[in-house]
Amino acid sequence: MRSLGGVRSTNHYKVMGTVSPASRFAGAVDMNSDGNPDLIWSNDSTGDHSVWFMNGSTNTSSAALLNLGPSWMLATLADFNGDAKPDMVWEQSGSGLRAITFMNGAAYAGQNTVFAAVDTSWHIAAAADIGADGNNDLIWQNSIDGSRVITFMTGAVWSGQYAAFAKVQPSENIVSAAPIQWVPHTVCVAIRGTPSRSKYDPGRAVCIAP
Template sequence: KNPWAFANAYYRAAHRQWDPIRKADVIQFFKEKQLIGRNNCSGGCRTTNLDDMIRLNELNFDNVHLASETGVLNKLNLQCVSFDQVSMLNAIFSFASLNGASFDGGRLNNVKFDGSSLLCASFNGVNLSGADFTNSDLKGAHFSNSDLSGAKITEDQMKQATFHNVTMPNGEKSENTSSITTKKPITQTTTTTTSSIARNSIFLTETIYSVGLRPYAVVVADMNSDNKPDIVIANQGSGTVSILLNKGNGNFSPQTIYSVGLRPYSVAVADVNNDNQPDIIIANSGSNCSSVLLNAGNGTFSPQVAFAVGSSPDSVAVIDVNNDNKPDIVTVNVKSSTVSILLNIGNGTFSSQITYSVGVSSRSVAVADMNIND
């Protein structure tokens, strides 16, 4: 899990040289990954497709020093880089552009962001104790479920960012706070031509449940036949599915996790083996397959069975496409510009894919009777 241990490395963007006593092979790695000078997202908070991001997940960067040319921002461009679950103890970022970067699940104890730009950066589940954000821009940065105890961060910087369930520098727990936007109960007013009706809808405070890394798709269905809707989430960052069973009164049990393929982007629920139990079907964009998890009863599921589809399936639908009363699987595959159909042959097993060409970068699929032929 740690093929590149970059501990103690020091890189200067101005000269593009590593100190001779450091690990010189790191620069070759950065060049191969087009890390230096890459610009995949704007300085704002727009969403960037994961395929456009550079991932440096689960690596060891303890004591690394990444420095731009002195005092000049953007010479070291790390915009939208994913540092998820990376260890960066005592690391230093000097005048680096980190807009849109993700540090989710990382260990950043005593890290120093010196004069860097962190617009819309994500810190979810991060240990940032003792971190130093001196002279860095935190507009739109989001901190959640993290530890900032002892961190150096100014009041003005805190006003720029949002914090949820964070241990703040003074040791106190934050609520869901941001001085940029104050959240209040929503009041909805509806007006008709004959009368005016004011209806106040007040939403209760959110309840947060832990799921996998980077949840990407969700479906709600009764998974254990107790007539209460449960939550099923595809976590593309951890290659898992989380199931939260409904305990009643809007409360849910802790997640049960099942492994699926790489980067699950879409999830569907249907009874694919005719046992009157809803099963889970996943489109795994990173492993070019569809996972089927059969319901074993009581909301538990058997290990996944994977069926090959096209390249980078981003969306899945489950429906009977050949009129045999068995639900089939349809995926749309972004990189191969195809649709894959897996016909259900019974007992939750499927035939090899049948493919049809579609337009470039198709990302969503829907199924309906378009020519009214039943």
């Protein structure tokens, strides 16, 4: 048994399946409303996206998700229309356009929202209800200077309000955001450094309250 910065590892693991080496892990959200987080995979070179439906750590089946073409990268997933089903948030490379496609499980629900273009140095890193109003908000990071902002949303529409929080190094990336169950209205944002950091360094987290 090994200790990783205070976290003890039993070296136990389970192989759940395989994906193409070109695919990246894009998120864990409940796509079929069974109470289990499902695993999302993205191939940015082809624009292919897929979901593994999970029962705990068991991969029970899979399905292809929406493909908008390789110019559109899947940025994050969260519910933006209040139907308790994760929607897909996209960035188009080179244009600064962002979009949300509304989903009915793994199927496209036939509706979408496209945002006005922003500077291409800004990227959507995660989504979470930071405003504690029942709406998922978007967390952005600037790849040039490490600036980070939250745009507060009302459904899929920007409310007109935003907040900046502490910069990180441009080499550090926001990888996820999740509420802290035992601290009301608080979301922790996980930050990971470059591969040059120690492989036993899990990164760090910044907690945000409205």
